[in-house]
Amino acid sequence: xxxxxxxxxxxxxxGPTAGRNDANPxxxxxLARIDEALTLSSRETGLTFSVYVGELAEPSRATAEGLFGxxxxxxxxxxxxxxxxxxxxxxxxxGETSAPRLPNRACxxxxxxxxxAFSSGDLAGGIVTGLRMLADAAGRP
Amino acid sequence: MRRRGPPECERRxxxxxxxxxxxxxxxxxxxxxPLAVVAVLALLIFGPSQLRQPNRYRPGKPxxxxxxxxxxxxxxxxxxxxxxxxxxxxxxxxxxxxQAPTPNPVGGAxxxx
Numbered sequence: 448x449x450x451x452x453x454x455x456x457x458x459x460x461x462g463p464t465a466g467r468n469d470a471n472p473x474x475x476x477x478l479a480r481i482d483e484a485l486t487l488s489s490r491e492t493g494l495t496f497s498v499y500v501g502e503l504a505e506p507s508r509a510t511a512e513g514l515f516g517x518x519x520x521x522x523x524x525x526x527x528x529x530x531x532x533x534x535x536x537x538x539x540x541x542g543e544t545s546a547p548r549l550p551n552r553a554c555x556x557x558x559x560x561x562x563x564a565f566s567s568g569d570l571a572g573g574i575v576t577g578l579r580m581l582a583d584a585a586g587r588p
Numbered sequence: 589m590r591r592r593g594p595p596e597c598e599r600r601x602x603x604x605x606x607x608x609x610x611x612x613x614x615x616x617x618x619x620x621x622p623l624a625v626v627a628v629l630a631l632l633i634f635g636p637s638q639l640r641q642p643n644r645y646r647p648g649k650p651x652x653x654x655x656x657x658x659x660x661x662x663x664x665x666x667x668x669x670x671x672x673x674x675x676x677x678x679x680x681x682x683x684x685x686x687q688a689p690t691p692n693p694v695g696g697a698x699x700x701x
Contacts, residue, residue, distance in 0.1 A: 485661075486660045495660065497659045497660075499657045502651070508698055512693040533650055533651030535647065536699070537698065537699050539698070540696040546695045566701040568645055
């Protein structure tokens, strides 16, 4: 974990900005749930989970890995969960620090749980489920 | 017997409502009231969910929101930074640090629904 006191990092939408429904795909309550899941799973495991929701240019895997590269230059033990609701695609990317704790099989299981929630239209619930499953699989440091 | 009464067409024309009702009023009663009832019921059924979840995702619906990128809040220290949303499209969400740990992706999973 890179808690080096670098405040330039962007943070989860939280507080007043969360109320603008037109610009934000989630309601305030959904944002609070995602915020809690992100923060708790990251603190529990010592990894840095990150959630991207938006278009993933084709090929989506390469795009997600590019996003992961941006994330991983700043933080250690990064895990990216990228969801593209428009394309109905999700990508989970682990790096050299996080991959030993999160084997591909655990990621696939989390992806399965997320797909089940997404296909029933529960976007925020699927993200929260995936984060919890990933955190459970990674365990404590 | 038939001859004593008025002719058939004349008798029919004499049948009238006690109150004068125009065509518009008739339409209002027989079409307007059912429509109003249906509208009220629809509002009661679909209104609350529209208010509560104005932007619910449904599979197959196009996604029109700008990309967002969330990372966990850092551990509370003295004077935390202000919270704001990440606009991944407009600017790089994470500024690159001096030392690069290991930006190479190793594993993961992917899926579609």
